[in-house]
Amino acid sequence: MVQKGKYGLTIVLSFVLLLVTALAGCSTKEKEPAAAQSPSVSPSSTASTNNGGTDNGKGGLPAKYEPAIKLNTVMANYSYTKFGQGDTTDDNRWTRFIKDKYGIEVHSLWDVPFGQYEQKVNLMIASGEMPDFFGVTPLQFKQLSDAGKLEDLTDIYNKYASDSIKEVIAGAGAEVLDSAKVKGRLMAVPWTGVAKEGVPILWIRKDWYEKFDLQPPKSMGDVLKIAELFATKDPDGNNKNDTFGFALNKNLAENSLVGFLNGYHAYRDIWVKDASGNLVYSDIQPEMKTALTQLQALYKNGWIDKEFGVKDPQKVEENIGSGKIGMIFGDMGTAASPLQQLTPNNEWLPFPVPSVDTQEAKLQIPLNIFNYYWVVKKGTAHPEAIFPLMQTWLDLFYNNTSEELYKQYNYDSEADIASWMNAPIKIYKTKRATNHLAEMKVMNGESKDTSSLTPEQRDNYSSMQKYLAGDKKFWNVYMQDGPNGTGKIAVDYLEKDLYMPTQFTGTPTPAMVLKKANLDKLRDQMYLKIIQGASPDEFDQFVEQWKKLGGDEITKEVNEWLKNK
Template sequence: MKNRVMPIVLSLIMVLTILLAACSSKTADPTTNPTTDLNTVPSTSTNSPGGVKGKYDPPIELTTVMYNFNYPKFGEGDSLNNNPWTRYLLEQDGIKVNHLWDVASAQYEQKVNLMIASGNIPDFFAVSPLQFKQLHNAGLIEDLTHSYEQYATEETKQVIQDAGPEVIQSAIIDGKLMAIPWSGENLVYSPSVLWVRSDWMEQLKLSPPQSMNDVLHIAEAFTKQDPDGNKQDDTFGLAMDKNFDMMTGFLNAYHAYKGIWMEDGAGRLAYSSIQPEMKTALAKLQEMYAARQLDPEFGIKDYAKVEESIGSGKIGLIFGNIGTSELTQRLTPAIDWIPYPVPSIDDKPALMQHPLNIAGYYWVVKKGTKNVEAIYQMIQVWLDLFYNNTSDEMYAQYNATSDTGYWMNAPIRIYKTFKDVDIYRHLKPLLESSDKEHADVSELTPEERDFYARILDFEKGNSDNRWVYWKEGLNSSAKVIDGYITNKQYQPDKFIITPTPAMIQKKPNLDKMENQMISKIILGGSLDEFDKFVSEWKKLGGDDITKEVNDWYANK
């Protein structure tokens, strides 16, 4: 949920919402059914979703629990069980939702653990992957196989299908659908996008990057040719942090992937970080570090410290994501950073790694709950009010105003994976028209209308909307992601269940070894450190983990 019709401060809060919700996910290949029809704005009836009979009369009651974010979600006089969403569901659908409690997002999983331990769970609620497995093993949740097929609307099924085939697979245990995945936006927000300072490119008369060799040339120029014109040797080509979060796009350009499980071509899964492509990519980063194309102090800088370097004009290349325009707006408000697809080092396209496309949670239903079908009715209400409506009034009532995020009161949610790409595709024909000022925007959603107005405002000179232009405009980061979807440039993590026993016991130490190896090599250590790491990784638990992963993969 990002960037609704509201000032930029609220949009940034929405971005943090998704980042917080999605921090622990893994993902699926999005290319089978990349998205719904993007040329129209869907319109459905919330009163007759799927096979549900419509409004319950007399009303039914369902209990749940939920988390919130550090932002107001209640209007004047509203409360947890008396707000626009609970009133709508009761009045329009005959569903009375009773929230037992509501806590801050950081406390949610612990609170759910305590609730599960007490044996008193609500009718439906969101659980982590581990909690999902525990509840299933204890026989406490409903088999949703038949109810999902019968009652989930076609739109609901499409949203989950768009999230990638492995998303629904991850909710199936022993051939039964035991949860509804809280589909996420990882296929849009996880893939790397290359961002380049346009003023430095113009100052040095450089051409846009078409290959990874072009990127390396630009990084060298940004380091050696004084792009800021201050006659000091104080600029670096590429942003890098000590935790290597900003390294992913660079690795993917070399067909290297950090920390995921991928098919090995022989029907098995292999751990990506021990593959030879990783060694090749690290060797190049070592060269760049030696040539001062990386910040010499990156090894002690966390992400916040790297932001300081970007803001002070020391860095010209960032492997970020679709939302990096919001970061650059905040750090360098007068500078255009141009988004480009991550190029490849050779003639094979670069594939973007990503985790399982869930927003961190699964929706489960307590075993024995009556009217299970009502959860699908509530999901469709969410889709209609949050995504499908074109009414500014309804948006302000159920989604958000400049100071209140009403959407947090929705008792059940799933996210449309390609929403930001949908926006780009909807705006594209209007932005390409000869009369943009008088384009018919009536079929756009309120968010889309707001973005369209912001883009036109930026084109007239209002730099406050620079971030929207580079995120959703004609040559935006959304266009880059659209290209990834069209060209099937995704590398999913193929391991989609909770950690295996060996992972729980041995993975933390192996991950620490991996980061130490990466750091040693980049900082100038022998490339033999990679081979030593691979050998030690296997001996100290990697082989045990690989066996468990492939035992699961062979029988999934």
């Protein structure tokens, strides 16, 4: 969903931030960058572009090309206004900036909505005509690499990618860059994503939390006790037994379930390494049985809605909006959407997902790419020229502190023009933690004014000041960026590396293509049956079925991929 706002497009991920479906790799269906705030202006701890695009971490970026060089590409868009008056795909604010600064003329062969992009690229590949650089899905990447159509970027990346580019790609996770390698050679640059901002966060209604004089939950045992209180002690004071501990719906891929599972060291639909270093499927591990058995106890006790199995997310949101639910496993942007919309007069408090034991909970993430890899056609004269384009993106989109440049190159709210979509190359990065740290420096007096903040950070800071002055409609910003908001949790998650990324980053294996969809249905049926009262031993029966019906075959293929990648 795309919402218009003062500081750009607010890109909301209805996640499952699984930019991955079938192989816990990555989906080829486009989703927008995951951040509850606009991606058009994210923070940088090291750079400021008041002068129009400088960066402290230039590394080995090539100097300006003189005479100018030309690069062809293809583009995808969100069907949203992105051109100013007189601008075109080949002649706009971004292409002019790039030509003036780096001597690179970027020409786009075509520009289509994201929904049409994959098919258009397939047709282009089949025709044998490819541009100098473009974005491809994982499957297209494999096909082009196998066919010898791609430039080897290993040495070029090491020599010409700036420190700041490398920092963004490393920050996505070591497995992300590794996924772009073939036989140890870097054959693409990942279009990095923001999966680390889509991980679960536990949200608790503030008024109910205060009514029972609660403390921050330190374990999943504490979560269960709070669920019991909210379901049995009439938190809304209407003398009716009509409230529930936390939200759950029939969409079992959402954080409402995944957050609970992760608290028990159980993971949904990813591949993890066992003690011997082999890859195993997360859903058949014993921790899953433990977590489902505990959910069954909650169900039997009535601490979660016994009709959750037939309720879609929208129906559960109605329950939240009517004040019947006290906890929800959401993500870092849940305060803004949907909680602010559903309960504008009721604040919610964020907490990290606690663990069932002394080992901290790790939050699962898919392969952290935005569905695509940036590739360069073999034989392109200047393959290194993609890195000035990436640097321009980081400088103007993430690092800029100028309101004027923000309006010019990212989003003009008065004209309703999203110029950032004209950037020929994009890579995304996690920003919640950086926003929080930058804004807290100003709030705590470490920085004298807001001039060091990006426009988005300044807007957040202003909203938090309004909240502290009594305007409660800004509680969502305060609970996200404030002293104890999701930004602080993001810092903790990052510093402790509390992520469990999928370890399979290849394209679907033959058995996956043929059998995984049916195995997924079998798994989801097992989830529901056990939660709703079936013997937990049905989990063991499911494991045996899963193995016999193709799971063992898939596991063998996955581990063959691991050995040969």
